[in-house]
Amino acid sequence: MTDTPGGQAETVQPPPRGALAHIPGDEGWPLVGHTLSILADPKGFVERRVERYGLVHRTRVFGETNVALLGPNANELMLLDPQKNFSSTFGWATILDRLFPRGLMLRDFDEHRLHRRALSVAFKAGPMKSYLEELNAGIAARIAQWPHGREMQFYPAIKQLTLDLAATSFLGGQIGPEMQAVNRAFIDMIAATVAPIRTPLPGTKMRRGVNGRAFMVDYFTRRIPLARAQGGDDLFSQLCRASYEDGSLLSVPDIVDHMSFLMMAAHDTLTSSITSLVYQLAINPEWQKRLREEIGGLSLAPHEPLRFENLDRLALTELAFKEAMRITPPVPSIPRRALRDFEFNGFRIPAGAGVNINPLFTHHMPDVWPEPARFDPMRFTDEATRSRHRFAFVPFGGGAHMCIGLNFAYMQAKCFARHFLGNVAVSIERGYRPDWQMWPIPKPRDGLKVTLTAI
Numbered sequence: 001m002t003d004t005p006g007g008q009a010e011t012v013q014p015p016p017r018g019a020l021a022h023i024p025g026d027e028g029w030p031l032v033g034h035t036l037s038i039l040a041d042p043k044g045f046v047e048r049r050v051e052r053y054g055l056v057h058r059t060r061v062f063g064e065t066n067v068a069l070l071g072p073n074a075n076e077l078m079l080l081d082p083q084k085n086f087s088s089t090f091g092w093a094t095i096l097d098r099l100f101p102r103g104l105m106l107r108d109f110d111e112h113r114l115h116r117r118a119l120s121v122a123f124k125a126g127p128m129k130s131y132l133e134e135l136n137a138g139i140a141a142r143i144a145q146w147p148h149g150r151e152m153q154f155y156p157a158i159k160q161l162t163l164d165l166a167a168t169s170f171l172g173g174q175i176g177p178e179m180q181a182v183n184r185a186f187i188d189m190i191a192a193t194v195a196p197i198r199t200p201l202p203g204t205k206m207r208r209g210v211n212g213r214a215f216m217v218d219y220f221t222r223r224i225p226l227a228r229a230q231g232g233d234d235l236f237s238q239l240c241r242a243s244y245e246d247g248s249l250l251s252v253p254d255i256v257d258h259m260s261f262l263m264m265a266a267h268d269t270l271t272s273s274i275t276s277l278v279y280q281l282a283i284n285p286e287w288q289k290r291l292r293e294e295i296g297g298l299s300l301a302p303h304e305p306l307r308f309e310n311l312d313r314l315a316l317t318e319l320a321f322k323e324a325m326r327i328t329p330p331v332p333s334i335p336r337r338a339l340r341d342f343e344f345n346g347f348r349i350p351a352g353a354g355v356n357i358n359p360l361f362t363h364h365m366p367d368v369w370p371e372p373a374r375f376d377p378m379r380f381t382d383e384a385t386r387s388r389h390r391f392a393f394v395p396f397g398g399g400a401h402m403c404i405g406l407n408f409a410y411m412q413a414k415c416f417a418r419h420f421l422g423n424v425a426v427s428i429e430r431g432y433r434p435d436w437q438m439w440p441i442p443k444p445r446d447g448l449k450v451t452l453t454a455i
């Protein structure tokens, strides 16, 4: 490893292949290793491996042998990282580097802290209030268009809604043809993050993703002078005004990289988590009723916006959203790369090794979460939470890289719940259980068939 003065490593070499031979596990199939098995069923795959090899084991994915570190203690070690042993930059680089380079999650230590501080202005109460206005308007308008009394696919509908909201609350724009092009570019970039062919050869997903990135760089770069001149309350305008500690404005390439990354980080995670929430409410009508009553307690007129001051009053909604993310965490696994040798559970793991923790596995450990498949938001009351390991629930990660958009996510989920449950009831056909594709970000393969009825 080579260090810069800011603590950011310039390069990290993976250890020689045999260096992980003492870690329980195997190398899987020739060439592909375990990549296809993980893509097909990440939860079942890791559970089988834990049974066979234990909570620390090696797996070969995307052409490299990695070490899985599982359970709350592993989460704490890797996320808190007091020794600065783990690089997020080189952990995420394999998946994100070509498509979302230099986003906040792709920076380490002092440099990361500097950028995180600059970005944090966009998540303070003032800007959040103005995003909430856009969320209210966009969510109410879309939900009013969703059909009643016949089956609809929820996932594509909420994905479209989240894209609309990105256009307004993130970019301050109107939903028009240019936004469709922005959406297309984003969809291509996100799809390329887990493309098995990593070189942007013509006709590949990676090529489409790289082209999408070029489009977005051009799009944001052209708009920065305008956003700086005009001002505005959207997230992009906030970043255009944000400054480093010395008071100078964020550079144009930094705004472009942070903005692309923020949109990516927010988009599929919100789409996935709200889909999980709606699914759980559809199969647990008693909880749907309880949340509707809670929303009713706000005494809002049918289409009245949710106010910022109301957010804390939707406590049960928050518990239900947490429980949906426990069962189906939007980021099922989190990678890092070891910058120096370290020890965990009696295993010595060498510098350079790719390591990962697994929220999906941790959130279903039966000794931590009795009856893990059962939807029970009361697991998240203060009392229940106090008696659990604080790294047993990690949908937003933890430590220095903990999701910067966490409050935005709760706000959007509550705003959605207010307009959705305040106007419709959601049901699914008896016995229907959609098949979830869990990686890289969970989604129901058939789009989740639901029926809405006006209330």
Ligand code: HEM
Binding pocket: 088, 104, 105, 106, 116, 261, 262, 265, 266, 267, 269, 270, 273, 329, 330, 331, 334, 335, 394, 395, 396, 397, 398, 400, 401, 402, 403, 404, 405, 406, 408, 409
């Ligand atoms: C339910 C929705 C969301 C979930 C589950 C989620 C999850 C996560 C997780 C697990 C991490 C940490 C990854 C790591 O440690 O390597 C993270 C980081 C991040 N998230 Fe989120 N996220 C969500 C929504 C959002 C939103 C709405 C935004 C922006 C508005 C956002 C922006 C970010 C950024 C910028 C980081 C990097 C933080 C850093 O490196 O300091 N996320 N998110």
